[in-house]
Amino acid sequence: MSKYKLVLFDKDGTLLKFDAVWLEIGYEITEKFINTFAADIKQEELLALLGVKDNKIHAEGILSSGTTNDIIRVFKQYTNQDIAEWTRINMDTLGQAYEDKFQIIEGTQATLNAVKMAGYKLAIVTADDRLSTVSFLEKFNILKLFDDIITSDIAEYQKPNEKILNNIIEKYNLSTKELIMVGDTPIDMQLAKNADLGLSIGVLSGTSKVSDLYNADIILEDISKIIQNGRLIWEDDINA
Numbered sequence: 001m002s003k004y005k006l007v008l009f010d011k012d013g014t015l016l017k018f019d020a021v022w023l024e025i026g027y028e029i030t031e032k033f034i035n036t037f038a039a040d041i042k043q044e045e046l047l048a049l050l051g052v053k054d055n056k057i058h059a060e061g062i063l064s065s066g067t068t069n070d071i072i073r074v075f076k077q078y079t080n081q082d083i084a085e086w087t088r089i090n091m092d093t094l095g096q097a098y099e100d101k102f103q104i105i106e107g108t109q110a111t112l113n114a115v116k117m118a119g120y121k122l123a124i125v126t127a128d129d130r131l132s133t134v135s136f137l138e139k140f141n142i143l144k145l146f147d148d149i150i151t152s153d154i155a156e157y158q159k160p161n162e163k164i165l166n167n168i169i170e171k172y173n174l175s176t177k178e179l180i181m182v183g184d185t186p187i188d189m190q191l192a193k194n195a196d197l198g199l200s201i202g203v204l205s206g207t208s209k210v211s212d213l214y215n216a217d218i219i220l221e222d223i224s225k226i227i228q229n230g231r232l233i234w235e236d237d238i239n240a
Contacts, residue, residue: 003177012206018207030043059185064185072088091129099139102139104142105205109142121148137149180197200216203221
């Protein structure tokens with residue numbers, strides 16, 4: 001019997017192809033903010049503050065690893081107006097507008113099904129909001145596979161604060177060592193380390209390079225590599 005009971009998955013870059021769509025959203029939200037509030041900052045400078053440089057989203061930047069609240073904090077530096085609601089509404093609107101462009105990472109459905117069939121509970125822990133998270137999961141018919149969804153607009157704490165996992169650990173009466181974290185950013189791996197999780201798996205399907213995922217116990221090309229030789233990589237013998 002496996003010593004693990006629940007597998008946590010990040011969303012963007014882990015289950016969802018990240019760069020192309022979120023780069024477009026980054027450009028659009030910054031342009032709209034500057035034009036709407038006459039902000040005295042160049043778009044490339046504002047994008048850099050959100051973690052976009054040389055037309056690439058960087059692994060530890062806000063657009064990759066942060067929340068809508070983090071974007072709001074950046075925007076607040078360049079206007080005296082209350083832009084919190086404006087930012088949330090526009091980020092949700094852009095997420096819905098680009099929904100048709102969202103693509104699931106190849107092999108995600110098969111991997112999630114295999115993990116679920118092996119008897120593990122599955123949960124999402126993401127910096128994204130609940131509306132766009134549920135929309136993505138429903139679009140690709142994988143919502144039913146998840147026992148819990150932890151999103152930035154619902155959770156009291158944010159990654160990599162280990163307290164973000166308190167409710168799920170208590171709900172299922174688990175020790176932290178019974179949890180696995182699968183994610184594509186240094187923030188995901190830091191969460192696993194802070195919470196003293198049993199295993200952390202970094203994937204290279206998002207914005208990170210191998211060097212960014214230095215806290216990971218295992219680094220894989222993408223989520224599909226969780227299954228190797230017909231078994232889950234953390235199980236010596238899936239039939240044991």
